Amino acid sequence: MRRIVNLAVCTLNQWALDFEGNLSRILLSIQEAKEAGAKYRSGPELEVCGYSCEDHFYESDTFLHSWEVLLEVITSPISRDMIIDVGMPVMHKNVAYNCRVAFYNGKILLIRPKMILCDDGNYRESRWFTPWSKVKTLEDYYLPRIITSVTGQKTVPFGDGVIATLDTCIGFEICEELWNPQSTHIELGLDGVELIFNGSGSYMELRKAHVAVDLVASASAKSGGCYLFSNLRGCDGQRVYFNGCSCIAVNGGVIARGSQYSLKQVEVITSLVDLEDIRAYRNAIRSRSLVASRSTPYPRINVDFTLSSGIDHGARIVDWALPSFQCSSWQWHSPEDEIALGPACWLWDYLRYSINVLPCLLLLL
Numbered sequence: 144m145r146r147i148v149n150l151a152v153c154t155l156n157q158w159a160l161d162f163e164g165n166l167s168r169i170l171l172s173i174q175e176a177k178e179a180g181a182k183y184r185s186g187p188e189l190e191v192c193g194y195s196c197e198d199h200f201y202e203s204d205t206f207l208h209s210w211e212v213l214l215e216v217i218t219s220p221i222s223r224d225m226i227i228d229v230g231m232p233v234m235h236k237n238v239a240y241n242c243r244v245a246f247y248n249g250k251i252l253l254i255r256p257k258m259i260l261c262d263d264g265n266y267r268e269s270r271w272f273t274p275w276s277k278v279k280t281l282e283d284y285y286l287p288r289i290i291t292s293v294t295g296q297k298t299v300p301f302g303d304g305v306i307a308t309l310d311t312c313i314g315f316e317i318c319e320e321l322w323n324p325q326s327t328h329i330e331l332g333l334d335g336v337e338l339i340f341n342g343s344g345s346y347m348e349l350r351k352a353h354v355a356v357d358l359v360a361s362a363s364a365k366s367g368g369c370y371l372f373s374n375l376r377g378c379d380g381q382r383v384y385f386n387g388c389s390c391i392a393v394n395g396g397v398i399a400r401g402s403q404y405s406l407k408q409v410e411v412i413t414s415l416v417d418l419e420d421i422r423a424y425r426n427a428i429r430s431r432s433l434v435a436s437r438s439t440p441y442p443r444i445n446v447d448f449t450l451s452s453g454i455d456h457g458a459r460i461v462d463w464a465l466p467s468f469q470c471s472s473w474q475w476h477s478p479e480d481e482i483a484l485g486p487a488c489w490l491w492d493y494l495r496y497s498i499n500v501l502p503c504l505l506l507l508l
């Protein structure tokens with residue numbers, strides 16, 4: 144028996160506060176995911192407003208414009224018939240959170256705030272955001288009126304919950320939560336969450352890319368499951384270069400990976416994943432089953448939608464011929480290549496955006 148799901152992760156070259164440009168890249172990524180047959184599309188961290196808005200995260204306009212972009216995405220016909228999550232800042236009870244917003248056919252399903260923030264290196268997330276600390280707890284989020292008037296929803300669940308479709312269970316871990324020893328994916332996996340989406344803003348450091356991909360693979364190794372990592376790409380106005388390398392891993396093996404240094408502004412990778420592979424792998428690890436049987440449940444948001452294709456039993460199943468997953472192989476860049484490629488890509492982005500604003504500056508003279 145097979146139960147195949149087609150899932151998409153996206154690498155986007157976003158720019159801080161470029162709401163229109165960011166929107167167009169998000170819509171393009173959804174379209175590409177849909178054309179590839181995906182029923183779920185995820186994207187990088189804070190993709191709506193751009194990661195490096197810095198003290199603009201203190202301005203309510205940054206939040207308002209993010210909702211306006213979300214409205215465009217939710218109401219676009221391209222977004223129909225698939226579950227989508229996007230990254231944006233959300234203010235809940237006067238506290239700013241770095242969130243994933245998941246929706247399906249014009250309705251918001253869940254707002255999932257980041258639970259472990261990053262303050263190493265050049266990261267200073269806790270200057271602008273607060274981590275959500277209420278584990279496995281949901282509250283009502285009162286939507287802005289521009290959203291209510293279109294979706295008809297006054298409140299939506301906000302917090303540490305998961306989404307249950309008719310055939311699987313979906314959870315979220317946002318960037319640094321993967322890097323922390325007490326990663327969220329451990330509890331998620333034990334509670335039967337089969338697909339874990341991570342929207343990230345991970346920047347380039349020499350010889351760091353393999354660490355991110357190794358973490359993604361190991362997140363799905365001990366406990367089984369499918370781990371889907373979407374990262375930003377390029378320079379978004381700050382000093383760092385985001386690293387790309389979005390990837391998908393199943394049961395410890397990386398089955399798809401995007402490029403690390405590229406000038407592509409939108410890169411979508413999709414994979415066919417058999418949910419039965421996850422179930423068989425998990426059930427065979429007896430010690431995991433024992434611990435999982437004792438796990439306390441996450442609040443589940445039910446959605447009347449099936450991610451898998453075909454019929455899940457009987458002779459008429461259409462997907463028998465599809466192969467089960469195969470691990471992909473690639474060569475890591477040498478340090479010398481990284482030194483050549485990273486700064487060059489950063490400079491290219493900066494130049495590209497400078498050229499865009501140059502005519503405006505000339506008009507001001």
Ligand SMILES: NC(=O)CC[C@H](N)C(=O)O
Nearest residue numbers: 261318319322344345346
């Ligand atoms: N945005 C983040 O949470 C960053 C997480 C992680 N430390 C990284 O470098 O990729």
